[in-house]
């Protein structure tokens with residue numbers, strides 16, 4: 001009796017998740033398997049696919065443009081993540097010290113990451129225009145000379161990193177603020193009584209206790225940053241001179257402009273493996289710094 | 292000693308002023324690009340390309356009227372609405388029961404799926420989808436767009452609702468069971484009302500991210516099913532000199548997500564950072 | 571090691587006055603316990619002493635030094651928090667060493683002091699663990715250890731036992747008492763548990779609404795309560811209070827019974843009798859009461875009865891086992907009847 005009731009219970013639960021399972025199998029699992037399969041084949045348009053072994057992967061390894069994309073993606077990743085974590089922590093500490101968060105301030109903070117990336121690209125195209133943009137005008141107010149921003153091969157990646165930081169630093173700040181608020185206040189009082197000056201309290205108590213939260217924020221940003229696509233596609237399409245040709249931009253180019261699906265699949269798999277590797281490492285780190 | 296007594300509260304006051312000043316500066320910096328976009332959309336074509344930029348100008352609706360007259364803006368907006376709305380609905384219909392079941396059975400697959408959907412680059416999914424939809428003759432149909440966008444919304448729904456369901460004390464659900472609720476009824480009558488704010492957040496986030504998502508529609512839509520974000524991208528290519536029109540389009544596209552997000556800002560922050568915070 | 575003095579101490583939160591004006595002296599090496607009902611300002615007072623809350627008005631001296639404007643670090647005090655407030659990311663050793671490091675104590679000495687304290691508290695095997703891996707009682711010891719290594723002028727405890735189970739609480743209570751005798755440091759201990767207050771204190775400070783009701787040794791607080799509040803707060807079960815009319819050395823109860831207490835006072839008063847000071851009287855003498863409930867505790871028996879509509883309790887020897895409804899004659903132990911002013915609550919006799 002008991003057993004049949006609980007097995008009926010389990011059956012009902014399985015039934016509840018069935019639609020999602022089927023959908024996932026169709027839209028997520030199947031494509032992943034298909035891409036793996038495809039990465040070992042050529043798939044020329046209008047012809048049957050052919051098995052080519054590791055040819056796609058070795059082609060990747062020998063393509064300078066691939067290595068360029070790796071460099072671009074990693075540079076963008078490191079700069080953006082560093083800016084967003086430090087900036088986000090700084091902003092979060094300010095918010096924490098202010099104690100209250102008026103609705104207007106919270107609205108300002110969530111606005112950037114609610115704006116569609118395409119729109120972000122459009123608005124920064126206008127603001128960062130090398131000759132007529134507002135950014136150069138603001139710089140000139142401080143006596144700084146104009147920059148070509150997105151049009152400069154040297155500056156395009158730092159500029160994209162700045163744009164992404166504008167969009168996501170407030171998000172990181174909100175996560176870190178949540179972390180700050182969940183720390184027990186009596187620990188700070190204990191540190192005061194132990195005689196730690198406030199700067200030391202930050203470095204010795206607050207920051208170590210925040211590390212797991214920061215690691216979480218880093219993971220959330222990593223998955224987006226390593227796959228960077230929208231804003232670059234809208235603004236530079238990987239240019240100038242491939243200087244912003246991230247892995248995902250490069251992959252899109254191969255797949256949907258050159259229609260080399262096999263080669264593009266190999267690239268997508270490589271990128272996925274990269275993201276997976278970095279996330280796993282960060283997750284290790286998070287566990288290691290957990291208290 | 293005695294002047295320290297005086298300076299102590301004053302120093303605290305000074306600290307507070309400094310904190311607020313820094314916050315104000317940062318808030319202005321964050322708001323500036325959005326404000327620039329909105330104001331530019333109301334500038335005449337002479338004002339919008341003036342350098343140095345004109346800060347005081349006579350606002351005009353020209354950009355908006357031109358945008359609405361020369362482009363099928365409303366039909367793109369309808370496409371966006373159909374695709375985001377339907378995919379959000381699918382995400383909820385599939386995601387809510389799945390998240391509930393997973394929360395009860397402590398199954399880990401939904402979390403894994405959410406994770407892999409978040410970690411894999413869009414091109415990884417897009418290549419097989421494109422091939423399959425092409426062979427089925429579905430490229431450019433609403434069906435293809437809604438299905439692919441649902442692959443965005445489903446993980447969001449699960450991501451937000453799984454911890455919300457997890458936070459319901461098991462004893463409450465057991466009590467519902469003892470009171471004679473079956474699985475479905477305890478989901479509908481007990482669990483869902485308890486996660487109502489999570490449900491609102493899941494719906495809004497799913498809608499917003501689907502509205503904003505660009506890559507899938509870029510490949511899978513055609514002129515008749517193109518959503519706003521793709522149409523706007525094409526607009527950049529066509530008339531990149533028409534900054535006023537560009538900013539008007541940008542403003543209109545950004546408006547729905549901003550309004551939705553700000554309407555639920557308080558819960559939104561909690562929903563977004565859920566599970567990200569220890570404790 | 572230092573004495574402590576509060577002069578005209580006031581504390582307001584916004585417009586809310588929590589401590590109206592407080593004067594108190596605590597001697598060197600003294601173990602003082604603050605008791606009082608919840609919300610009476612015990613924690614606030616302790617946090618003021620620690621320097622965690624600013625003083626609104628008045629002065630606080632530690633030794634001869636006025637410390638109003640000193641930071642907690644400069645005051646040389648140590649505090650054991652109710653939730654222990656251990657640093658969750660540091661090991662037990664690091665937790666105990668942190669305060670010494672902040673004072674630039676040489677590493678060798680830090681090590682010696684931590685080892686010493688760990689031995690004293692019997693937590694040597696735990697030194698490498700993080701707080702998360704400790705039981706409640708172990709965390710409590712570490713919190714104490716963190717205070718001990720500092721060798722401060724004053725120890726402050728804010729209800730450090732309230733998160734422990736009853737058995738452990740009794741054990742740690744005696745350990746803290748023993749420790750205080752060994753360390754010979756001034757200690758201030760906050761609790762709302764009167765058993766803790768009675769067993770540990772050299773002197774008890776009874777607070778109510780931020781006002782000191784009485785300061786005295788435990789026996790004094792128990793035996794000669796200053797007013798009706800103190801009398802009712804200390805002792806368990808609480809003292810019984812009956813409105814009476816005094817005449818001819820006897821107290822006339824509301825239901826016109828009389829109780830002979832031998833007093834020279836006259837007029838209206840509140841008669842206070844502790845449950846343990848009722849004694850069964852020989853048949854025909856004393857005050858007959860109708861038993862409404864009997865609670866045998868083993869060591870003694872609680873007898874509930876009504877005087878008029880006032881519920882009273884008597885604590886009698888365990889072999890006295892009256893039945894519910896039985897009529898039991900009771901009298902008051904000689905010299906154990908307290909009389910309070912019906913208006914002010916001050917003790918008359």
Ligand SMILES: Nc1ncnc2c1ncn2[C@@H]1O[C@H](COP(=O)(O)OP(=O)(O)OP(=O)(O)O)[C@@H](O)[C@H]1O
Nearest residue numbers: 583586588606607608609610611612613614615762
């Ligand atoms: N930061 C604060 N702001 C405003 N009021 C406060 C603040 N801290 C305490 N109070 C008030 O001061 C009064 C005394 O609080 P306190 O914490 O000292 O009580 P307590 O005697 O320690 O009580 P308990 O036994 O419950 O711990 C209470 O009425 C409380 O509400």
Ligand SMILES: [Mg+2]
Nearest residue numbers: 612613614729
């Ligand atoms: Mg308290």
